[in-house]
Ligand SMILES: O=C(O)COP(=O)(O)O
């Protein structure tokens with residue numbers, strides 16, 4: 381089947397890289413850096429929203445022009461901010477096993493395309509994914525289901541499991557009517573019970589079992 385993954389907060393913790401980019405910009409504006417907790421709570425709806433939240437948190441008045449200026453500085457640095465990202469435990473093995481089993485793997489992230497591709501290359505993920513849909517590649521962003529729909533279509537259609545960490549991912553899966561496995565150790569803000577999901581897991585060594593169950597449900601529905 382197709383297994384589509386979110387990136388930030390699901391496969392990798394990229395908050396330290398984003399924190400460094402933000403600190404650089406805020407420092408230039410005479411403002412205090414963001415904590416990792418702040419960064420993690422700001423990620424999930426794309427870089428534009430992240431920049432708005434950063435400006436708001438450091439009381440930088442947001443006009444469209446000011447946002448555009450700071451956003452420009454942010455994305456310019458974001459593209460090379462890859463050194464501090466780390467995989468969540470078990471991710472590399474889980475992806476390798478799923479790939480070896482012949483599943484088609486997709487990536488569906490709100491992270492803008494250039495930083496998404498840069499961090500994928502840095503982490504050795506390029507050969508793993510058959511399809512990548514990142515921020516800016518389609519007109520809308522998650523939780524609009526379009527990104528996920530496009531990703532599934534490019535994977536060739538058919539049964540799909542979506543794996544993500546945030547409220548945005550849970551809403552996206554629901555809107556796209558795709559079964560959803562929630563990784564609970566990423567950047568979610570709500571209790572697990574309040575987020576729509578078909579499975580929840582706290583370690584990637586459980587993903588095999590979830591994929592087996594998702595396939596069994598799919599077969600039963602056919
Ligand atoms: O960059 C973001 O805001 C989110 O990225 P994600 O969709 O991979 O969680």
Ligand SMILES: [Mg+2]
Pocket residue numbers: 386387388389390424544545546566567
């Ligand atoms: Mg995420």
